[in-house]
Each structure stands twice: as C-alpha cells, then as structure tokens.
Amino acid sequence: MTDIQGLFKQHCVVPDVINTAPSELLNVQYSSGVNVELGKELTPTQVKDKPIVKWAAKENEYYTLAMVDPDAPSRENPKFREWHHWLVGNIFGGDFNKGEILSDYIGSGPPKGTGLHRYVFLVYKQPQKCDFSKMPKLPSNSGDKRGKFSISKFAQQYKLGSPIAGNFYVAQYDDYVPKLYAKLKG
Template identity: 85%
Template sequence: MADVQGLFKKHCIVPDVISIAPSELVEVQYPSGLKVDLGQELTPTQVKDKPVVKWASKDTEYYTLAMVDPDAPSRENPKFREWHHWLVGNIYGGDLGKGEVLSDYIGSGPPKGTGLHRYVFLIYKQPEKCDFAKIPKLPSNSGEKRGKFAIAKFAQQFKLGTPVAGNFYVAKYDDYVPKLYAKLKG
C-alpha cells in the first residue's frame, strides 16, 4: 500500500492544499490505460481526457471529487492557488456518472517555463446530499472562475470534513498546452 499521507506531506500538498492528508488511495486511470501513481511525472498530453476515478466507497453514501492545481501559474508564484480542474459533488455510491458536475474536467495546462505543477485528486465523504445550487456550473471549454479556489474552504462550507482518499501527479508544459488554451478560449 502506497504511503498516501507521507507523500502528500513530502510534496507539500499538506499544508499547501489541505491540513490533513487522506489515508486511502484514489485510483485514477486515463482512457489510454495510464494509471496515476502518487507523485509521478505525467505530461499534459497524457492527461488531456477525463479519467476514470475509483475509491473504497460505500453504496449508500455521497461523495465529492476535486482535482486542483495549487501551483498556478507557478509553484514559486502561486497567485491563482488553487486552480480547480474538476469538481463533482453528490456522487452517490462512488458512481461518478451519478454525481453533480460543478466544474467539468480540464486536463493539465502548466504555462511554458513554470516547471512542475502538482495536480491533486481528493475525495470527500459528504455527511448528506448537498445543495450546490449556488455553485456556478463550469463547462470543460471555460477557464473562467476556476482560479483562486480553495478546496479546504469549499469542504468547510459544505461540512465535508477531511478528504478520505487522494492521489496526485506532477506535470510541466508540453506541446498540448497551446491546444488546451485554444479550447478554453472557445
């Protein structure tokens, strides 16, 4: 079993994103078959499509999934921390298809010359079904309203507690990034 908590601390996800690391691993697999392995380096090309995400869920519980980049625009100057790439709430029984998409998936797009960015997946167990009516619904072709997000504040607002599962990878600029930016401009 991977040391999720240890690697979250080693890579400073604790305290940059959350104050308490999850103890369980969330499985993240991209359509190409590539699986995220805690802290490995991937390319924006490899992670451009929405992955399949699995964790030790209970059939009668609700969950929230978040994917955030705390290093926007760079780790040295994270003035947009956190940029959220994906946010799905009210996931019933671990079935993402039954969740409420608050922000549709956008793959990694670290700007040229900004080095490695951390991309963090977190799963929270909700105390009950949440009312996300006031949360803007963001499509996958828009980067609007994604910067300066804080999953810890969001979790506090909806009484989600600490994350139950997590995973992350790191990525830096590659030649897919300009294509992603063009898509985000519509």
C-alpha cells in the same frame, strides 16, 4: 503499502492544499492507459481526457471529487492557488453518472517555463446530499472562475471534513498545452 500521508507531506500537498492527508489511495486511470501514481510525472498529453476514478465508496453515501492545481501559474508564484480542474458533487455510491458536475474536467495546462505543477485529486464523504445550487456550473471549455479556489474552504463550507481518498501527479508544459488553451474561453 504506499505511504500516502508521507508523500502528501513530502510534496507539500499538506499544507499547501489540505491540512490532513487522506489515508486511502484514489485509483485514477486515464484512457491513455496511464495510472496516476503518487507524485510521479505525467505529461499534459497523457492526461488530456477525463479519467476513471475509483475508491472504496459505500453504496448509500454521497461524495465530492475535486482535482486542483495549487501551483498556478507557477509553484514559485502561486497567485491563482488553487486552480480547480474538476469538481463533482453528490456522487452517489461512487457512480459518476449519479453525480452533479460543478466544474467539468480540464486536463493539465502548465504554462511554458513554469516547471512542475502538482495536480491533486481528493474525495470527500459528504454528510448528506448537498445543495450546490449557488455554485457556478462550469463546462470543460471554460477557464472562468476556476482560479483562487480553495478545496479546504469548499469542504468547510459544505461540512465535508477531511478527504477520505486522494492521489496526485506532477506535470510540466508539453506541446499539447497550446491546444488546451485554444479550447478554453474566459
């Protein structure tokens, strides 16, 4: 049995991102064949494509999934905390095809020389279907309006409570990062 809460605290995801660690492990698998394991290092090349994410979803419930980097532009100087890489709301019964993409997936792009960044996946159970019409819808080629996001404030605003499932990895610069930046506008 993995100590999810202990690792979230050990890596300071609690309190940097959330106040309460989730109790359930979120299964995150990339097409590169890599699985996210709590706190293990992956490369930006390994996580460039949108992963498959699974948790113990109930079929008649709505969920929100977020992926955030609290270490933007670096852990020592997190002035853009949190930069959100992915945000999907109203996921019905755990089926992403029945979710509302608020910010499409962007892989890890830690700037050169900034060390390891934490990339945190969180799933929240929504009390009901949410109205996200005031949220900007960001495509995967837009870095606009992604910095200074707070998943905790977002969860509070939409009455999502604490996350029910989560996972995270760490990554640092590799030679894929300039290719990622070249795709981003704004």
